[in-house]
Amino acid sequence: MxxxxxxxxxxxxxxxxxxxxxxxxxxxxxxxxxxxxxxxITFNQKTLSQIDxxxxxxxxxxxxxxxxxxxxxxxxxxxxxxxxxxxTTMPFNNYQVITSRYKSVAEYDSALKAGKQHNWLxxxxxxxxxxxxxKYKGKGKEAMGSFKELILHSLPxxxxxxxxxxxxxxxxxxxxxKEYYYVSHGIFSVHFYIFAFIVLxxxxxxxxxxxxxxxxxxxxxxxxxxxxxxxxxxxxxxxxYRQRRAKTIAKFLLLLFLFLIMLxxxxxxxxxxxxxxx
Numbered sequence: 044m045x046x047x048x049x050x051x052x053x054x055x056x057x058x059x060x061x062x063x064x065x066x067x068x069x070x071x072x073x074x075x076x077x078x079x080x081x082x083x084i085t086f087n088q089k090t091l092s093q094i095d096x097x098x099x100x101x102x103x104x105x106x107x108x109x110x111x112x113x114x115x116x117x118x119x120x121x122x123x124x125x126x127x128x129x130x131t132t133m134p135f136n137n138y139q140v141i142t143s144r145y146k147s148v149a150e151y152d153s154a155l156k157a158g159k160q161h162n163w164l165x166x167x168x169x170x171x172x173x174x175x176x177x178k179y180k181g182k183g184k185e186a187m188g189s190f191k192e193l194i195l196h197s198l199p200x201x202x203x204x205x206x207x208x209x210x211x212x213x214x215x216x217x218x219x220x221k222e223y224y225y226v227s228h229g230i231f232s233v234h235f236y237i238f239a240f241i242v243l244x245x246x247x248x249x250x251x252x253x254x255x256x257x258x259x260x261x262x263x264x265x266x267x268x269x270x271x272x273x274x275x276x277x278x279x280x281x282x283x284y285r286q287r288r289a290k291t292i293a294k295f296l297l298l299l300f301l302f303l304i305m306l307x308x309x310x311x312x313x314x315x316x317x318x319x320x321x
Contacts, residue, residue, distance in 0.1 A: 044227065044283075054233045065240040066199050072247055091129070148173050168318075175321050186321065193317045201313050205306060206232050212301050216294045217284055231283055235276060242272050273299075 086094065087108060097105060103119035109128070110118055120128065145151040151169055155161065161169065179186035206229075213228035246268060253261040280298075281291040 044230070054230055054237070058233050058237055061237045061240045062199065062202070065244055068244060068247060069198075070195065072250075086129075094125075143169070143172050143176065145169065145173060147177070171318055175318065178321075190317060190321055193320055194313070197313050197317060201309055202236070205309055206236055208305050208309075209235075209302060212298060212305070216298060220284065223284070231279070235279060238275060238279075239272065242268060 087105065089105065094102070094105065102122070102125075106120035106125055107117040109125075110120055145154065148170065151173060155166070175186065179189075210225060210228040210232040213231065214223075214225050217223055217228070246265060249261055249265050249268070252258075253265070276298075277291065277295045280295055281288065284291070286294075
């Protein structure tokens with residue numbers, strides 16, 4: 044801001060490098076690989092794939108244990124009865140992944156022809172839900188895994204979009220400071236995001252150490268680092284915008300409140316868009 048830019052890294056290049064490195068590690072820490080979700084569900088320490096491979100005698104003995112009741116003698120299940128038991132027991136295996144009053148696209152088409160009043164957005168959304176239910180019929184857990192993976196891979200775009208919005212919030216908070224243009228607030232926002240990425244990388248390292256060493260002190264350091272990020276933002280605002288402590292604290296708290304609302308709005312939009320990718 045003082046014109047001595049040759050001595051500093053280009054903020055845009057630094058943001059691209061830091062965010063790319065951060066998300067490279069982030070996706071390794073929070074992997075959600077596609078897998079056979081039937082192996083995640085167990086009944087009496089047996090997965091569904093293991094149960095399917097049982098012969099009739101072993102299957103009858105296995106289901107007799109599941110069907111045991113203190114008031115009645117244990118009776119083995121048929122394959123069809125066991126499938127119904129699985130469908131009604133596991134919440135992720137219900138017929139509908141997303142609850143809808145319509146069971147199929149054909150049923151919804153009939154309702155529209157009969158005079159059901161839905162606008163363009165309602166029709167698009169309802170058709171999408173019905174197609175998801177049809178695609179993942181009886182595979183709700185797989186649908187949740189795919190949804191989680193899509194959301195995680197949307198985070199870079201979400202943060203990239205939130206960056207100019209943070210600069211806009213700062214522009215609104217400091218609208219009387221005519222010497223600060225929107226670009227100035229953008230540069231401040233870029234540097235804060237770079238700092239946040241570096242701090243989060245340090246947090247990932249602390250989490251990895253905590254899993255290996257189980258030292259309670261690491262948990263305290265984790266909390267201090269988290270609180271330190273907010274303190275850093277306050278100090279950065281005070282140094283960059285050069286206002287009194289009380290005024291900076293008030294604007295800092297207002298910025299956090301407005302930024303939280305903005306992020307919530309962005310998350311809702313990205314969740315809605317993710318449904319159309321599922």
